[in-house]
Amino acid sequence: QVQLVQSGSELKKPGASVKVSCKASGYTFTSYAMNWVRQAPGQGLEWMGWINTNTGNPTYAQGFTGRFVFSLDTSVSTAYLQISSLKAEDTAVYYCARDLYSYGHTPLGYWGQGTLVTVSS
């Protein structure tokens, strides 16, 4: 069965960096794109972008360029989200989510449990 297991909660100071991991199992990692979704406290879902797990090419949504970096380690079937120069407004739960199928405009079929990143001095 498909599983996405994310790293644990993080508490960071403004200006620091954080790296969230998303370990996949139960399928061929490089066959499905991985997306990242942000949910600020009490707010809705916001699509951040996706990474092609075959080529490593990332695509960032508007508002998530510059400080946000998607990366992979295919040897351990893991996707990463790194956020630098953290700000208080980056406080949110970050989800990784796998495309339901491997082609076309696919919905987000499988989700990690989420990682809470708190930015506070």
Place this chain on the structure above:
Amino acid sequence: QSALTQPASVSGSPGQSITISCTGTSSDVGGYNYVSWYQQHPGKAPKLMIYEVSNRPSGVSNRFSGSKSGNTASLTISGLQAEDEADYYCSSYTSSSTLEKVFGGGTKLTVL
């Protein structure tokens, strides 16, 4: 402000049916049959309930159904149950140059 517009809340009694709307534009909901719906219980990850307007993933109850007319998509839940109380989000592919997927602001479903 979200790209897709949903009502903030809806409610219904057990056994009743409710419908949640999701309004977009011809660049997203109206232009493509790539509308999805997600259910999110408090403190949990979202779960895909409907994709490509009206398809249900394996394991999702047939009490959940989706449809679309023009720029508005709808999620209908029939035979409401207490466990259906959750937040529901619509999403669509968009031809915007800066996005590929957009979400609605979410709708809180209360089962009375």
